[in-house]
Amino acid sequence: MKFFAAKTGAAVSALAIALTMSTPAWAAPERQASWQAAWTAAPQRASAGFEPNWSEEGFTGQSVRQVVRLTSGGSSLRIRLSNDYGPAPVRLTGATVAYAGQGASTRPQSVRKLTFGKAASAAIPAHGGLSSDPVKLDVRPFQSVAVTLYFAGTTGPATFHSQAYATSYRAQGDHSADTAPDAYGQATHSWYYLSGVDVTGGARTGDAVVTFGDSITDGFGSTGDANGRYPDELAERLAATGRPRPVLNAGIGGSLVLNDSAWYGDRSAVRFKRDVLDQPGAGTVVVLQGVNDIGFSESDTPTYKPAPVVSADELIAGYRRLISQAHAKGVKVVGATLLPFKNSDHWGTHAAAVSDAVNHWIRTSGEFDAVADLDRAMAAPGDADVLNPAYDSGDHLHPNDAGYTAMAKVVADRL
Structure with missing residues (x-):
């Protein structure tokens, strides 16, 4: 269900690490307070x-x-x-x-x-x-x-x-x-x-929610020029339920937790400060990332080869780096479980085992401030590893508009 019937308007290297770790002018404390x-x-x-x-x-x-x-x-x-x-x-x-x-x-x-x-x-x-x-x-x-x-x-x-x-x-x-x-x-x-x-100069609402992730956060599979990405839907749902907060989309399609890519951007720990912590007014981040880390090694897609074979422990260590960076700045972290992706080009024996282990850790570790269990919410009836056909954009990996609306409801409830 859409909460707004009509949308307004139309729609790496050491050098890279050093640059993203520096503080931009717009984030300087003396200039940030009212923005x-x-x-x-x-x-x-x-x-x-x-x-x-x-x-x-x-x-x-x-x-x-x-x-x-x-x-x-x-x-x-x-x-x-x-x-x-x-x-x-x-x-x-x-x-x-x-x-x-x-x-x-x-x-x-x-x-x-x-x-x-x-x-x-x-x-x-x-x-x-x-x-x-x-x-x-x-x-x-x-x-x-x-x-x-x-x-x-x-x-x-x-x-x-x-x-x-x-x-x-x-x-x-x-x-x-x-x-x-x-x-x-x-x-x-x-x-x-x-x-x-x-x-600046508006009625102050809650601190901003930054959604951090890959193409599922970026909006792949949503209708163009319709603002139907899950972060858009999340902002609408929060407003419609009387809890308005700015929602900022820091997704990059194809991005990875552990590795840099010429096409898909810097790895999460390198870009996290710039794209999340330096955003004026940021108070919460929703982390939904990792399916590319474990799925690219299964895929025939030529844009990221050779793809490292990543273990659950390595991916969990990457999440812990993000949690540590956020908590050091007083930013809360919501961990989102990885969506079902069986039958997609990212699926395989290794990816299936790692995704299960990672999702179990997200649910049970207690290291996130809250958990949004998208894996269970988006699963097909009768097969928990498959994305619900009602939410599938067609590639068994990315949601459609209805799927992004369903995701937003789950995240909003956890916020």
Whole structure:
């Protein structure tokens, strides 16, 4: 069941470790107190990805418009940009934010020019980030905004988020202030440089919930431009039941607990601080990750070969590192059991045994602050190892929209 009948808007190396362990400017304690993260996307290095995208070519004399839905409201906002995987600074010539319309359009009278240190143009540092100055714009929870970035020069390969399950748009020239969609003749399903939107000046709700994981958190199998990922559904359910909290999606499709990947991002312990603990207002994290660690060695997928054969003890040690990092920052950790995945390309004798052992540990160890037992909730009647056909997107691994709604209910109840 959807709690909102209509969605608003359209939808590694030692160097990497050192960079992700540093504290970005937007997370500095003296600047963080009044800000609440309302949307985020976990940055990735440029790659071919699963479908055509613009990350490897980057942008030259172009505007890129990206539509994102916020899960917290306020009277002012700021954007955060990431060049984490860029070897050189990227010159941003101009940027705007506006209420999203249909497709690439924005609502008239809502366009706001963004500044960075009171300047319209700024450089996003190499291997670093940049946040805009606050801009006055009243936004409500579940309202979509369009962020438009204009690059007059050449960016080179772009730090991006591959699987957005939302449409972004590109135009030749500076069309950052356009409200009409006419110039935006190209589209993609990724986000570029944009890594966060924060709000201030709104009614304070509970601390943010960060959902951390792989493609099941990222939203693979959900309907594009419909905000039907499980974190979206979780935010809606919390609001509908009188417990509104911002929910931030820090999933990366294909990501792993224990290993880095050129396509799938840095391993969990490396990106956890940046993608979870540095998010303004984060108070709880839901960890749902590990099926790729144990399943890639069973799969014929050529994008991660050779895949290490991972034991339950190794994966549990990875979870313990995340729990330790979170608790050191006063962040609570909800452990989610791995979903059933029999008959998928990740299934095999070893994967079956490891998933059973890992799920048993998540349920019984007492090391998480709470447990969301998605394994049992999502299982098919008569075979606990199979994803319920009513929740299956078709590959026996990823849920469909109904499945993501069911997941959100389980997690919301544990929160």
